[in-house]
Amino acid sequence: MSRIIVVSNRTPGKGPAAGGLAVALRKTLAEREGFWFGWSGKLVDTPATDVRFEDIDGLSVAQIDLTRDDHHAYYAGFSNSILWPSFHLRLDLATIEAHWYEGYRRVNQQFAHALLPLLKADDIIWVHDYHLIPLASELRNLGARNRIGFYLHIPFPTSDALYAIPHHQELMRDLSRYDLVGMQALRDVAAFTEFAEHQAPATLSGSPLQAIDFGRTEVDAFPIGSDPDAFARLATSPAANKMVKRMELALHGQQLILGVDRLDYSKGLPQRVEAYEKLLANDPRFRRQVHMLQVAPPSRDTIKEYQATSDALDAICGRVMGRFAEPDWQPLTYVKRAYGQPSLAGLYRLARVGLVTPLRDGMNLVAHEYVGAQDPEDPGVLVLSRFAGAAEIFEDAILVNPFDTDETAEALRMALDMPRDERIARWQGLMAAARNHNVEDWSKSFLERLAPASARGTATRDILYLASVA
Numbered sequence: 001m002s003r004i005i006v007v008s009n010r011t012p013g014k015g016p017a018a019g020g021l022a023v024a025l026r027k028t029l030a031e032r033e034g035f036w037f038g039w040s041g042k043l044v045d046t047p048a049t050d051v052r053f054e055d056i057d058g059l060s061v062a063q064i065d066l067t068r069d070d071h072h073a074y075y076a077g078f079s080n081s082i083l084w085p086s087f088h089l090r091l092d093l094a095t096i097e098a099h100w101y102e103g104y105r106r107v108n109q110q111f112a113h114a115l116l117p118l119l120k121a122d123d124i125i126w127v128h129d130y131h132l133i134p135l136a137s138e139l140r141n142l143g144a145r146n147r148i149g150f151y152l153h154i155p156f157p158t159s160d161a162l163y164a165i166p167h168h169q170e171l172m173r174d175l176s177r178y179d180l181v182g183m184q185a186l187r188d189v190a191a192f193t194e195f196a197e198h199q200a201p202a203t204l205s206g207s208p209l210q211a212i213d214f215g216r217t218e219v220d221a222f223p224i225g226s227d228p229d230a231f232a233r234l235a236t237s238p239a240a241n242k243m244v245k246r247m248e249l250a251l252h253g254q255q256l257i258l259g260v261d262r263l264d265y266s267k268g269l270p271q272r273v274e275a276y277e278k279l280l281a282n283d284p285r286f287r288r289q290v291h292m293l294q295v296a297p298p299s300r301d302t303i304k305e306y307q308a309t310s311d312a313l314d315a316i317c318g319r320v321m322g323r324f325a326e327p328d329w330q331p332l333t334y335v336k337r338a339y340g341q342p343s344l345a346g347l348y349r350l351a352r353v354g355l356v357t358p359l360r361d362g363m364n365l366v367a368h369e370y371v372g373a374q375d376p377e378d379p380g381v382l383v384l385s386r387f388a389g390a391a392e393i394f395e396d397a398i399l400v401n402p403f404d405t406d407e408t409a410e411a412l413r414m415a416l417d418m419p420r421d422e423r424i425a426r427w428q429g430l431m432a433a434a435r436n437h438n439v440e441d442w443s444k445s446f447l448e449r450l451a452p453a454s455a456r457g458t459a460t461r462d463i464l465y466l467a468s469v470a
């Protein structure tokens, strides 16, 4: 069987706190052989060419260092100040600096140069996320003929947002050099198809662009998931119980509304707190009866838009405290730090409401983990943004428009008032969906589709891109 080479910007670290993706791919790599390739996390002054292999808890990880300048242009610059906001339809938060693209390209070239000598002819390469869109092109330019797949963990943009990205035509051409492109949701495949069918508008000079041929690239939705049964076990583990006990003492019987998100503007945190404020304002019976906990580990905090998001959240949390807190009661707790999976699992299990309201999100695995962690006899309610990829699979959640804080406030009221029978019925539907879309099957189905036609028993591949989007 061919080896699998996984490539991503970040590589898995030591210790048991790994997320579902790392666990699933670790398992795949153990069964199939291969290694994980990516940035070492180290910044150096001169470009490095050496690859260091390290054994990380039985997983073979190959890493390269990047120069400080290249990393800035590639990561904070092109990836997270241009691609991330544009793909999340926040062009107002994009900063465009022309030279970042060169750094982005250079890092992808450096990855390709370092990876190529490590490859065998029949290795299957699986590239992850928006930092590495050009990697297949760069590998193919160096002569690689391997099967190469790409998975986009974030949403694919609508055509207008795509056209606003400098060099979007080259990036789309880069995607056409993959054999398989996986997206989170049908809506993403639809957006891609829209571009592929109509392609770009005329350029400023009026000269026609050469249409991109996606004839060799299959594009389809592969919604990622978690391991909900592992999360269920974790939620009753001693470490989770410790957190549950701590929180029960603090809650004094109040119902917990929980949000867990990286501190990112795509997560809709100020809107979420505003919805909670409206709940307390509209329905005074909830005061002293509920408590909102928002866990928001800082993220990408060298980028000014992230600092502004953090400030906006400070301001609105302060406002809600000032408006509703009493000397012996606080309506909310807001913690800007990360917790390990066991503590989170305990918090999820305790929470009567899992409040997952991103403005736009690839999938959102917090929704999956929240479902996995519930007590089947007395489950909580998932309030979920209809703009998260997860909304395509979690029909039994209360779906909300996160921009409409009145609607989210009403969803919170419904969730808090929901009788146990209905909570159980909805949770059973959610858990069935989470099991059905588990991360192990996700990785298997992607790799099965990426395998050469001979290994799949298919004589020819005549699918261009799948326009099978209802």
Ligand code: G6P
Pocket: 010, 129, 153, 154, 299, 300
């Ligand atoms: C999202 C992206 C991942 C990224 C993660 C954390 O989930 O899809 O590729 O690794 O955010 O962001 P960071 O910038 O800290 O790697």
